[in-house]
Amino acid sequence: xxxxxxxxxxxxxxxxxxxxxxxxxxxxxxxxxxxxxxxxxxxxxxxxxxxxxxxxxxxxxxxxxxxxxxxxxxxxxxxxxxxxxxxxxxxxxxxxxxxxxxxxxxxxxxxxxxxxxxxxxxxxxxxxxxxxxxxxxxxxxxxxxxxxxxxxxxxxxxxxxxxxxxxxxxxxxxxxxxxxxxxxxxxxxxxxxxxxxxxxxxxxxxxxxxxxxxxxxxxxxxxxxxxxxxxxxxxxxxxxxxxxxxxxxxxxxxxxxxxxxxxxxxxxxxxxxxxxxxxxxxxxxxxxxxxxxxxxxxxxxxxxxxxxxxxxxxxxxxxxxxxxxxxxxxxxxxxxxxxxxxxxxxxxxxxxxxxxxxxxxxxxxxxxxxxxxxxxxxxxxxxxxxxxxx
Amino acid sequence: xxxxxxxxxxxxxxxxxxxxxxxxxxxxxxxxxxxxxxxxxxxxxxxxxxxxxxxxxxxxxxxxxxxxxxxxxxxxxxxxxxxxxxxxxxxxxxxxxxxxxxxxxxxxxxxxxxxxxxxxxxxxxxxxxxxxxxxxxxxxxxxxxxxxxxxxxxxxxxxxxxxxxxxxxxxxxxxxxxxxxxxxxxxxxxxxxxxxxxxxxxxxxxxxxxxxxxxxxxxxxxxxxxxxxxxxxxxxxxxxxxxxxxxxxxxxxxxxxxxxxxxxxxxxxxxxxxxxxxxxxxxxxxxxxxxxxxxxxxxxxxxxxxxxxxxxxxxxxxxxxxxxxxxxxxxxxxxxxxxxxxxxxxxxxxxxxxxxxxxxxxxxxxxxxxxxxxxxxxxxxxxxxxxxxx
Numbered sequence: 001x002x003x004x005x006x007x008x009x010x011x012x013x014x015x016x017x018x019x020x021x022x023x024x025x026x027x028x029x030x031x032x033x034x035x036x037x038x039x040x041x042x043x044x045x046x047x048x049x050x051x052x053x054x055x056x057x058x059x060x061x062x063x064x065x066x067x068x069x070x071x072x073x074x075x076x077x078x079x080x081x082x083x084x085x086x087x088x089x090x091x092x093x094x095x096x097x098x099x100x101x102x103x104x105x106x107x108x109x110x111x112x113x114x115x116x117x118x119x120x121x122x123x124x125x126x127x128x129x130x131x132x133x134x135x136x137x138x139x140x141x142x143x144x145x146x147x148x149x150x151x152x153x154x155x156x157x158x159x160x161x162x163x164x165x166x167x168x169x170x171x172x173x174x175x176x177x178x179x180x181x182x183x184x185x186x187x188x189x190x191x192x193x194x195x196x197x198x199x200x201x202x203x204x205x206x207x208x209x210x211x212x213x214x215x216x217x218x219x220x221x222x223x224x225x226x227x228x229x230x231x232x233x234x235x236x237x238x239x240x241x242x243x244x245x246x247x248x249x250x251x252x253x254x255x256x257x258x259x260x261x262x263x264x265x266x267x268x269x270x271x272x273x274x275x276x277x278x279x280x281x282x283x284x285x286x287x288x289x290x291x292x293x294x295x296x297x298x299x300x301x302x303x304x305x306x307x308x309x310x311x312x313x314x315x316x317x318x319x320x321x322x323x324x325x326x327x328x329x330x331x332x333x334x335x336x337x338x339x340x341x342x343x344x345x346x347x348x349x350x351x352x353x354x355x356x357x358x359x360x361x362x363x364x365x366x367x368x369x370x371x372x373x374x375x376x377x378x379x380x381x382x383x384x385x386x387x388x389x390x
Numbered sequence: 391x392x393x394x395x396x397x398x399x400x401x402x403x404x405x406x407x408x409x410x411x412x413x414x415x416x417x418x419x420x421x422x423x424x425x426x427x428x429x430x431x432x433x434x435x436x437x438x439x440x441x442x443x444x445x446x447x448x449x450x451x452x453x454x455x456x457x458x459x460x461x462x463x464x465x466x467x468x469x470x471x472x473x474x475x476x477x478x479x480x481x482x483x484x485x486x487x488x489x490x491x492x493x494x495x496x497x498x499x500x501x502x503x504x505x506x507x508x509x510x511x512x513x514x515x516x517x518x519x520x521x522x523x524x525x526x527x528x529x530x531x532x533x534x535x536x537x538x539x540x541x542x543x544x545x546x547x548x549x550x551x552x553x554x555x556x557x558x559x560x561x562x563x564x565x566x567x568x569x570x571x572x573x574x575x576x577x578x579x580x581x582x583x584x585x586x587x588x589x590x591x592x593x594x595x596x597x598x599x600x601x602x603x604x605x606x607x608x609x610x611x612x613x614x615x616x617x618x619x620x621x622x623x624x625x626x627x628x629x630x631x632x633x634x635x636x637x638x639x640x641x642x643x644x645x646x647x648x649x650x651x652x653x654x655x656x657x658x659x660x661x662x663x664x665x666x667x668x669x670x671x672x673x674x675x676x677x678x679x680x681x682x683x684x685x686x687x688x689x690x691x692x693x694x695x696x697x698x699x700x701x702x703x704x705x706x707x708x709x710x711x712x713x714x715x716x717x718x719x720x721x722x723x724x725x726x727x728x729x730x731x732x733x734x735x736x737x738x739x740x741x742x743x744x745x746x747x748x749x750x751x752x753x754x755x756x757x758x759x760x761x762x763x764x765x766x767x768x769x770x771x772x773x774x775x776x777x778x779x780x
Contacts, residue, residue: 056622058621077709081619099720100718100721101714101722102722105726197604205598226474323491328490332490336495
């Protein structure tokens with residue numbers, strides 16, 4: 001039974017169908033006759049992309065045959081949940097997708113992998129989400145699979161997902177709009193003495209109250225020495241006057257995740273810090289300016305990292321200067337000096353300048369849409385060097 | 391450089407050391423001379439248990455040798471983040487733990503699995519988190535591993551984790567206390583017209599503002615037909631008078647996750663619904679009463695499911711009536727009719743009565759600590775049949 005979920009923004013049934021068709025065309029080109037696209041709670045992108053189902057606790061996969069309709073594979077407890085969300089009517093429950101507490105569900109009779117392959121025979125099976133596909137499931141699948149090969153199909157799926165449709169871009173625009181509401185809640189209410197978690201809570205509450213379906217990732221607030229963390233989580237540390245407070249805020253809308261990163265300084269900012277921040281800010285603006293269809297991604301990275309090095313901060317670079325965004329706040333491809341692709345219209349990136357020295361670090365992050373001319377910027381709120389009166 | 395993280399509750403360095411020692415003793419009994427305990431963002435339990443590090447974006451593992459000190463294995467971007475949190479001083483970065491966008495990090499030189507096994511030689515290697523350990527990492531590890539066998543070590547680690555220490559119980563008590571603050575924010579402010587996400591936001595904001603380090607899982611609010619979902623996520627559906635609104639609220643404290651589940655009815659409750667709810671409520675109370683050290687877990691499940699069947703609602707049972715809780719809101723072991731273990735003092739469970747028919751469902755959920763006599767109940771707020779005036 002399908003439930004009504006009133007979504008202010010969504011991807012149409014037609015577009016979900018087209019995604020399957022485009023993937024089937026790419027599979028044919030790659031000599032695959034089925035793809036199993038796997039997802040987990042923290043890596044939901046692939047199954048959400050193909051089915052709109054968004055797993056929690058249990059894992060899941062979409063099985064896409066060479067021709068015809070796909071199937072959604074789920075665990076023992078997710079049937080009503082998945083049925084209310086999936087655009088793929090065929091739903092099969094397998095014990096392999098149960099949650100990590102691994103209940104036995106005595107008495108339940110679920111299909112096996114052998115049943116799945118009887119219904120969806122394949123000779124060459126591709127796994128998408130290869131890097132995270134569980135070995136335990138792989139072993140069970142391999143025992144039942146009577147075809148020739150099980151191989152990495154990430155490249156096939158990425159070729160389908162890498163440029164975004166109009167509806168996807170609209171979701172990313174809306175996610176950025178709501179992320180700015182979250183960021184504004186911090187800019188308006190942050191004060192020394194609040195803990196990092198409390199600051200993160202301000203943005204989280206504002207986004208959930210204003211149209212986000214969730215946060216794209218747990219909101220970050222990392223202050224003082226914690227600002228050096230390229231990946232972080234907020235702690236119970238109270239924020240203090242005169243130090244960097246790094247906030248990264250992202251809303252999720254219809255599966256699409258945004259992120260806006262800003263370093264804030266409360267009350268006072270010494271010249272050394274201001275100079276360091278200005279390099280980051282200028283590198284962020286520079287990267288946005290360089291993102292144009294036709295440009296080699298590596299060229300963008302080399303220019304931006306060259307600029308940072310020329311300003312004397314080369315040893316503060318960890319990665320970047322941008323990464324794909326869409327279903328995941330950070331998804332393939334990264335823009336790096338080693339990148340081998342050219343930018344194309346309607347690729348979407350989070351420009352992400354993270355710099356860190358031995359004392360402090362910061363990130364500017366802004367989502368953009370690549371166009372033939374200037375990139376479309378989805379976030380502008382507070383992109384300067386923010387020294388806030390407290 | 392270790393950062394100061396002011397945590398109101400935490401596990402002592404000494405206890406982290408003891409966890410390693412107890413695991414090494416259990417490994418010896420199981421004939422293992424190393425364990426690799428794997429975690430991801432949505433399944434952080436094992437690495438948090440051994441190191442206090444709590445991954446995000448990148449995956450991670452703790453390598454525990456037969457004797458001596460363990461090592462924390464992380465990805466390319468998590469060094470400062472992990473170093474600020476880990477109780478394990480030895481930290482190694484491997485490309486295999488990078489995030490799903492799979493950057494190349496040109497120029498970075500990280501250790502390989504061969505380097506790891508040179509430093510930590512092993513003949514029989516156990517993997518904990520076996521069900522989720524990525525096949526891609528397994529293949530790389532297998533190539534570098536010169537020992538005899540790589541096997542499932544979940545049972546070894548579970549035997550160490552299954553009863554909780556005083557400090558762990560204190561964390562769970564505090565997580566339950568803060569969860570009740572979240573629940574109260576819903577009870578005090580819920581009204582028809584709010585969306586499920588907005589209701590979830592009320593509890594999330596209250597918990598983050600009152601000492602939670604995060605939510606234990608994304609807060610659930612599922613209303614009307616969505617209440618039938620055993621696993622769920624809130625949607626943009628506005629809640630309505632006279633229908634079940636199911637809320638599940640859990641705070642996380644120092645890694646320990648709580649959960650309190652309550653069905654609420656706004657404004658009016660027909661007799662059919664009240665009768666159905668009363669069975670669930672009575673089954674919840676009955677389960678809590680049955681949880682005593684020495685009792686076979688299967689006996690609890692049989693009695694409670696027998697009671698629900700006797701009342702005529704047997705076809706509304708999906709699982710249960712309780713599951714382990716601790717690092718994860720839902721962790722091994724489940725209490726099921728097929729369980730083969732006896733309850734022991736200081737095991738911790740979420741009593742979880744979920745019943746659902748073709749129209750609606752609900753869950754009562756309450757964390758408890760098993761004692762030799764009556765169980766210690768960590769949550770009592772609003773455990774009755776809640777019909778709220780609106």
